[in-house]
Amino acid sequence: MTSPAFDFDSVSLEWLRAKPGAKWRRTPGALAAWVADMDFAPPPVVVDALQRAATGGDLGYPDWRHITGGSPATDAFVERCARRYGWHIDEADTMELNDVVQGIQIVLHLCTQPGDRVVVHTPAYPPFLHSVHDSGREVLAVPAARSADSPTGWAFDHDALDAQLNSTPAKVLLLCHPHNPTGHVFSEAELRSLAAIAERHRLLIISDEIHADLTYAPAVHLPIALFAPQRTVTIHAASKAFNLAGLRYAIMHIGAAEVRSAIAQVPGHLFGAANLMGAVAAEAAWREGDEWLAAVLAHLDRQRTLLTSLLAEHMPSVGYSPPAATYLAWLDCRSLSWGDDPSVQFLQRGVRLSEGPNFGDEGNGCARLNFATSSALLREMVVRMGTPAG
Numbered sequence: 001m002t003s004p005a006f007d008f009d010s011v012s013l014e015w016l017r018a019k020p021g022a023k024w025r026r027t028p029g030a031l032a033a034w035v036a037d038m039d040f041a042p043p044p045v046v047v048d049a050l051q052r053a054a055t056g057g058d059l060g061y062p063d064w065r066h067i068t069g070g071s072p073a074t075d076a077f078v079e080r081c082a083r084r085y086g087w088h089i090d091e092a093d094t095m096e097l098n099d100v101v102q103g104i105q106i107v108l109h110l111c112t113q114p115g116d117r118v119v120v121h122t123p124a125y126p127p128f129l130h131s132v133h134d135s136g137r138e139v140l141a142v143p144a145a146r147s148a149d150s151p152t153g154w155a156f157d158h159d160a161l162d163a164q165l166n167s168t169p170a171k172v173l174l175l176c177h178p179h180n181p182t183g184h185v186f187s188e189a190e191l192r193s194l195a196a197i198a199e200r201h202r203l204l205i206i207s208d209e210i211h212a213d214l215t216y217a218p219a220v221h222l223p224i225a226l227f228a229p230q231r232t233v234t235i236h237a238a239s240k241a242f243n244l245a246g247l248r249y250a251i252m253h254i255g256a257a258e259v260r261s262a263i264a265q266v267p268g269h270l271f272g273a274a275n276l277m278g279a280v281a282a283e284a285a286w287r288e289g290d291e292w293l294a295a296v297l298a299h300l301d302r303q304r305t306l307l308t309s310l311l312a313e314h315m316p317s318v319g320y321s322p323p324a325a326t327y328l329a330w331l332d333c334r335s336l337s338w339g340d341d342p343s344v345q346f347l348q349r350g351v352r353l354s355e356g357p358n359f360g361d362e363g364n365g366c367a368r369l370n371f372a373t374s375s376a377l378l379r380e381m382v383v384r385m386g387t388p389a390g
């Protein structure tokens, strides 16, 4: 018999509605397919590690350095990067963070000036856009285009970017790899070409690789730092792949010397310190969570395929390419003529999706659906989405 922790089809609506987190609490009358949390309980190895820490009698200051690396979690991270990605890094170049977006904002704040441009692949994860705009920087967009020739269904015109940077210079390439919301996994050829563009135009690369462990074979995740080691800051977390976002823990690897020295000049307490439980959870996930990760990824792989057939049956005019990574489906609803924000209609029909326009102009007419749930609930969601509100 499959253990409940590995039986991702066993989640019930009653259990989800009783959970205290935002995803289901904020959608009392609807099915929740918005924020990027999975509907599953966290991996048992993580729960065990947290329980051991809680009952071990010491929740005082941990004996770790929190700015230059050296906690058990950074240690596990360094070891995992070598094992999974062939990416060999020095633990002294890591910095623990409270979350991924904090790392993005630290680097933008310290290494760019108001008015500087930041290259972003659009549609974009909304906090990318806020982080750039709210700090007075400007987005230089690289729009996604659907492409039958691309293995992921999506393509970006990097030659056009290269040419544009000659007349419209930028300071930073803020990469989301794998890409939220399209699920695009940048290939080795794309990463090499982006690294060359960054070199030619002196761009600092900030690469958010939080979804890396949710890459479906045959796609393969390669850190862009492999191709631009001295230009790149890479930010990672266990929170998406192992469903731990509330624990607030991330790691930034700083390959770019200018970022290291900019950070060194700022009082360390300004960045806060890592949370003991976040680090305990990340270490357990990265060292002992691979069996759970493989099981959840197999389930999500079935879900992304199931979504193809459910949409074909209930909403055939909605555009959808199964993502090459992530549990997020980017739905092109423009043929429905429901205006810029189709999530309004979906909510009236009883399913909460993420609002397309929040992902930038290319999000108009689109919505993002989170399919990290049971197959029965995914079916119910798409049936509701396709049924006019009564």
Ligand SMILES: Cc1ncc(COP(=O)(O)O)c(C=O)c1O
Residues within 6 Å of the ligand: 036, 098, 099, 100, 101, 102, 125, 176, 180, 208, 210, 211, 237, 239, 245, 249, 250
């Ligand atoms: C691409 C991406 N980056 C960052 C985050 C959020 O990470 P954090 O909560 O650690 O800031 C998410 C959450 O969905 C995400 O999709």
